[in-house]
Amino acid sequence: MKKLIIANWKMNPQSLREAEDIFKGIKKGVLKLKKIDVVLCPPFVYLSKIKDSIKKNSIKLGAQNFFHEEKGSWTGEISIKMIKNIGVGFVILGHSETKKLGETNKKINTKVKLTLKNKLTPILCVGEDKRDEEGEYFSVLEEQLLEALNGVGPSFSSKVIIAYEPIWAIGEAAKKMISSEELLQTIIFIKKILADKYGAKSLGKIRILYGGSVNSLNAEDLIKNTSIDGFLVGRDSLIPEHFNKICKIVEETIL
Numbered sequence: 371m372k373k374l375i376i377a378n379w380k381m382n383p384q385s386l387r388e389a390e391d392i393f394k395g396i397k398k399g400v401l402k403l404k405k406i407d408v409v410l411c412p413p414f415v416y417l418s419k420i421k422d423s424i425k426k427n428s429i430k431l432g433a434q435n436f437f438h439e440e441k442g443s444w445t446g447e448i449s450i451k452m453i454k455n456i457g458v459g460f461v462i463l464g465h466s467e468t469k470k471l472g473e474t475n476k477k478i479n480t481k482v483k484l485t486l487k488n489k490l491t492p493i494l495c496v497g498e499d500k501r502d503e504e505g506e507y508f509s510v511l512e513e514q515l516l517e518a519l520n521g522v523g524p525s526f527s528s529k530v531i532i533a534y535e536p537i538w539a540i541g542e543a544a545k546k547m548i549s550s551e552e553l554l555q556t557i558i559f560i561k562k563i564l565a566d567k568y569g570a571k572s573l574g575k576i577r578i579l580y581g582g583s584v585n586s587l588n589a590e591d592l593i594k595n596t597s598i599d600g601f602l603v604g605r606d607s608l609i610p611e612h613f614n615k616i617c618k619i620v621e622e623t624i625l
């Protein structure tokens with residue numbers, strides 16, 4: 371399995387022109403890389419335009435969410451088919467910022483199933499908001515994973531990408547960075563949940579990424595000293611030099 375780096379632009383940038391500039395900067399760096407996959411997740415309004423500038427087999431495109439109903443009168447919402455028909459292959463689901471707006475594990479589960487039904491790849495985010503001494507966060511993670519994957523059978527498991535994103539380590543409000551030891555321990559736990567649900571053989575097929583304040587200074591430690599399959603990058607995905615450096619670091623760790 372190739373390593374994977376996902377860029378989550380969130381509600382940035384504020385104009386198409388800026389979006390195209392960031393895209394061009396990233397494209398320049400990423401096209402030189404052979405051993406990793408890169409998925410860009412810009413806001414909905416830039417997807418079509420950026421899609422037109424992507425050559426086959428280079429950067430892939432993802433959406434940041436969609437609405438949990440397939441069609442109907444839902445003012446302001448975007449359906450999975452709309453995304454699919456643009457040619458987008460991936461979609462971020464269950465991000466902590468959408469959960470903050472009231473998204474439940476049940477709704478995330480509906481979206482995971484709709485994504486798979488439409489043959490797109492869900493990038494399922496899970497992560498605790500805090501770490502407690504007693505290890506209560508393990509149950510939080512288990513619940514998020516099992517509820518979001520409820521009814522997703524073994525034949526679909528390899529189509530799901532898991533992004534472990536501890537809320538305490540994400541974005542400008544991050545309390546601290548995760549250490550590679552903490553990350554390794556959590557990834558082992560996530561793998562155990564997946565192995566119990568889908569069998570040990572599934573582990574080689576499900577990609578597990580890490581997201582939360584990844585930058586060019588911590589990327590090497592996190593990728594070398596854990597068993598993650600790549601990163602989901604927020605802030606640093608808006609600065610092409612930074613994002614490209616992270617991608618290069620990951621590419622260089624692959625033998």
Ligand code: PEP
Pocket residue numbers: 378535539540541542581582583584602603604605606
């Ligand atoms: C995110 O919110 O998905 C994220 C990983 O953000 P950042 O890299 O800015 O912490």
